[in-house]
Amino acid sequence: MNCKLEKTIAEVAENTFAAMAFVLPVAEDEHVSDSHVALVTAVINFTGPFNGGLVLTVPTTMLPVLAANILGLTEGDAPTPEQDRDSLQELLNVICGNLLPEIASPREVFHVNEPHIVAAKKAVKMFVGSVPQAKVRLWLDCGHADLSLFIDQPVGVVSA
């Protein structure tokens, strides 16, 4: 695994969760265990100077929190299941869009497809080789988030 790449993914993802959904990272030992809850997976793929995709998995219990925060819903206004799914997909979309210029040249043009909710096993099989270039787990104040980056050729991380 590529440590620099994982660090970049983590930074971009944490910034996105914070800016969009007001969800902040916590230390692993502060995280409340959610290892036995159901999970939901979203995938987004891209083409360009290199092709690949990003897979995001979170506990289903996180979805209403993310959606309510993104939409600015007040207490008593629960998001719909569609809003829950759309919120996760849009978070992934924004993470991917912000990640690509960090791992490629800022002048490169990528085409990013629309994100989708999929079964976790299907998400991995969508990418050649089925082995991610990098995997990251974020510990957040309302749950954890797993991100896997798949690319069709090894890349280094552009240093800042």
Add this chain to the structure above:
Amino acid sequence: MAINVLIADDSAVTRSVILKILRLTRIELGEVHQAGNGRQAMEVLAEHWIDAVFLDINMPVMNGEEFMEIVRQNPIWADLPIVVVSTEGSQTRIEHLENMGAKFIHKPFPPEMIRNVVLEITGMGHELQT
């Protein structure tokens, strides 16, 4: 004077967020139209008078860049204020969009960024300050 707005983004959540921010500004909103892709946005534009467009880039069917290229070819819409709200990070693509006369807001965005650009493109900033 109320402004008619078109919000084009394949994410319904993002459309809701932009609309919510617009409603929180002191600008009077007239008709608010939404589209999930560039083709739907073109259909709205053909049928309604629109004063400003908020436009995503990565959309299915017709993306925002294709939409803009078609719109700018029509003299009626040559000066239509278009605000691109996108995760797009390619400087090449951003410059191309700005050369077509778009303002650019990068996702994720703080609410005041939407507010400020609306005040700028409508010229209402100084009126709301007095």
